Amino acid sequence: MVASGAAGNDSVNRSDLAGSRLAFVGAGVMAESIIAGLLAKEMLPPERIVASHPRADRRARLEERFGIATVEGNREAAAGADFVLLTIKPQALTAVMKQLHGRLEPRQVALSIIAGASLDSLRRGIGHDVIVRVMPNIPAQIGAGMSVWCATDDVDDAQRGQVRAVLGALGEELEVETEKYVDMATALSGT
Template identity: 50%
Template sequence: MNASTLQGQRIAFIGPGTMAEAMIAGLVREGVAAPEAITAAGPRQERLDTLKARYGIQGTTDNAAAARQADVVVLSIKPQVLGKVLPELHGQIAPDALVLSIVAGAPIARLSEGMAHQAVVRAMPNTPAQIGMGITVWTASPQVTKTQRAMARGVLAALGEEIFMEDEVYLDMATALSGTGPAYVFLFMEALVDAGVHLGFPRRVAERLVVQTVQGAAAYYERQQGEVHLAHLRNQVTSPGGTSAAALYYLEKAGFRTAISRAVWAAYERALSLAQNGKPQPPK
């Protein structure tokens, strides 16, 4: 993380939720931003006091006041309250400040119009960001300068890895793939643990076996540095007529791939409906 890009910059988090705390913790832990230069704004004083005690930051219940004083304004609110918060920030942000939004389903055009501000970065992190192991896909409006992009990278690096995409269309795709991805993985792990318990393992043992298997498989693939296709690794552990072959045959027969593909597509359609209407539409 390049600390120099954020030194002396004042950062305001509008919405002091879990993801905002993950970013604050990373920025303070890595020395990227001084605690006194960070302000969290939200409606609950108790939550603000908790963050102040943990990280030494400032807190306020006045969103507009926090935004006015900031060089970087991080929008970390829930999508449901965006319609209430945007008018509060309208015209309150300094012209040379950067807005970084992690609000799901909120396109740059809506954010820019709602705040009367042009320099906007839109980002889609995922929940492993809470331990600095996330992956964030982000894009920027044309008005975001090179220096501001570096600032955005500095903030997002507090969450883990980051990938910049020129076209905003990839943000809704990322919402369906990596943003929602942990839920798919957790469901798979949960099912695998339950299967282990059904076989006769104590639950704690089954959980440990599954967690380490998933971690190890991901790490093993990553070490190949993209030179080996996932199918090749799967074939390595699939002996003809063996246990893996029997299990994979059943998964394919049950439509495992199709179910995953349809699930990701359903998440993508929901992300699009949020972006267009600000509220989810019922599934087809």
């Protein structure tokens, strides 16, 4: 079942992410937790992070708290990012997939924390092959969680290392060989 162990070495994580740009499509509680973890562990500077949100008050709050850039549009957020984190609610997925369909570059990694969104549905929906599906749990919001994840074969080893680093901001991570284990983690997390 296990393809890799848990993240643990912050210096390795920092070097894995050096120079990377992260875009958060949707800036809710879990996105905020990831951003807070990345910044607290000094894995990325705030200027390497952008988040999209439709509400101006939410964008202003994120800018004030974290010093990150924010934008209203999801396409604008994703443009130029190395990692596009889909951190939206499941009910917004169809609209967001339409907005991003065919817009991601082959080098970009789409990382989804959306419960119930399979790798195949994401691949078809956004028209992109380099995809990671993650199921974090509630303790991840305080940096003490366990994130179970899997990736398409198109995600290379270097990108997998970067995924481990990003998820290390939430606590421990575990890459699994097949998506069924992510589904099991979803059931256990109650998400």
